[in-house]
Amino acid sequence: MKKIKKTGKSDKKPKKELFQSPRGMADILPVQQPWWDKLIGIGQELAGLYDFGRIETPILEFAGIFEKSLGEATEVLEKQMFIVKTKGGDRLAMRPETTASVMRAYFQHHLSYGQQPFKVYSFGPMFRYEHPQAGRFRQFHQFNFDIIGDTDPLYDAQIILLFWRFLQLLKIPGLTPQVNTVGCRVCRQHYLRRLKEYYGKLKNKICKDCQRRLEINPLRLFDCKEEQCLPLKAAAPNMLDNLCQACNSHFRAVLEHLEENKFPYEPNPFLVRGLDYYSRTFFEIFGGSEKTAIAAGGRYDYLSEMIGPRLVPAVGGALGMERVIEIIKSESLFIFKAPVKIYFITIGEQAKKCGLRVMEELRHAGVKIAESLGKDSLKAQLGAADKMKAKLVLIFGQKEVFEETIIIRDMASGAQENIALSRVVEEVKKRLR
Ligand SMILES: [Zn+2]
Ligand SMILES: [Zn+2]
Structure with a gap:
């Protein structure tokens, strides 16, 4: 009889390793659902009042849609996108946002023949391969409102007022809305040249990161919080002073609408967004004790041309659902009664x-x-x-x-x-x- 070699290992069953949800992707448990329901409920109520219809697009889209629409920022996004290759050889991406998906649906279903502007809302998960740090998820949720098919500054104002109302109904404290314009292709190019010129002369005075930003995307220079760069930023040329006539009057009209509605916005000439498809109005709303950015959006007239057959103006925005829920939970802004059982x-x-x-x-x-x-x-x-x-x-x-x-x-x-x-x-x- 063969002698069984003793391995020295104990007879105890090996400890089974438990599966965990993927990094940056969270479960939403029954106990957390009342907050989600509250947020979605208010959003849907507002959608009804403002005449937005619900749209749902697939989680997966052809990767090209996002690559084309995100333009210069593509390289960044390429690394951040979850790409799925099908057996048939298609390259699909898990949506990092829905703006491009909604525009794709608008063309695919010939929605321009229906009532204009086309007003839709949507909510659901988005995916980005982020470094999972506090408040940053790889699967996160957004609530979106989009208005497609009209250039009128009234709609820029309506979108801002709608997100404002949304956050007010959610009782978010310390709301600060900031508004800016990013101009059009013509005046933005002109402005970027001026900005590069300005910083080009100061190359030795800016930090290492800013030197890199200057090469890749000069608008990102405004993100810098280094002490050496702050006074230079304050004196830098801003978009507002460099708008073309058409962009200037469009932005003035947006502000007039906001003022007429007694909307307490803060103009921020350094509020920028690197994406190529943005045009003219851009806004961001901060809130909670940490003053985190919880909603943002703006006009994206160029997106249609990047992924569709022709130019169709549009304006919209997104609310970060995780961030909003974190605030309303931590400040105990809603008390949910346990159902009678x-x-x-x-x-x-x-x-x-x-x-x-x-x-x-x-x-x-x-x-x-x-x-x-x-x-x-x-x-x-x-x-x-x-x-x-x-x-x-x-x-x-x-x-x-x-x-x-x-x-x-x-x-x-x-x-x-x-x-x-x-x-x-x-x-x-x-x-x-
Ligand atoms: Zn312009
Ligand atoms: Zn810097």
Whole structure:
């Protein structure tokens, strides 16, 4: 007989490694859902008031849509996009945003023949391969509003006012909306030349990061928070002073609409967005004690040309759902009442079997019931009912099955009553009133 070699390892079962959700991708558990429901509910209510229809586009799109639309920033986004290669050889991307998807749908379904402007809202998960740091997720959610097919500055103002209203209804404290313009292709190019000229002369005075920004995307120079760069930024030429006539009057009209609505915006000439498809109005709303950016958007007249057959003006924005929920949770801005629960207890096999029918009857009558039928003892089940703060408990045992009755117990007073099974719906409803 062969001798079995001892490995020296213990006989204990190897510890099974538990799966975790992927990095930067979170579960949203039942206990967290009331906040999500609240946010979505308010968003949908506003959508109705402002006449936006809901659109849902696929999570996956042809990667080219995002690569084309994100222009200069493509290189950054290429690294940040989750790319899926299909067996058929298609290169699909998990959407990093929905703006391009909505515009794609607009052309694909010839929506320009319908009512204009085309006003839609959407919400759902987006994906970016970010470094998961505080508040940055690889799967995150946005609530979007988009208006396609009109250049009128009134719509720029309407989008800003809508996001403002949204955040106000969510009771977010410390809201600060900032507004700027990024001009059009003509004046932006002219402005970028001036900006490069200005910083080109100061090359030795700016930080290493800024020297790099100057080469790649000079607008990003305004992101710098280094002390040596701040005074230079303050004296830098800004977009506002370099607008062409058309952009200037468009932006002035947006501001006039905002002022007419007593909208407390802060002009910020250094508020920029690197994406090529943005034109003219750009806004960002900050809020909460940390003053985080929670909603942003603007006009994106050029996107249509980048991914579609012709120019169709559009304006829209997105609200970061995780960030908003974090604020409303941490500031306890909403208190959700636990739903009144009736707890159903069965004792013995026979009661369990018949109990299901009684519960079905109650649920059919619109009564919310909780139960844990796996627990056998009365004590354990009563404990569970107490833990979930049930108002009433129904106890169904062998004797009750036989007599066609049920015990109804008020958890607060401890008072119990034996009632006929045929009257259970009526009695429960009476006591819940
Ligand atoms: Zn212009
Ligand atoms: Zn710098």
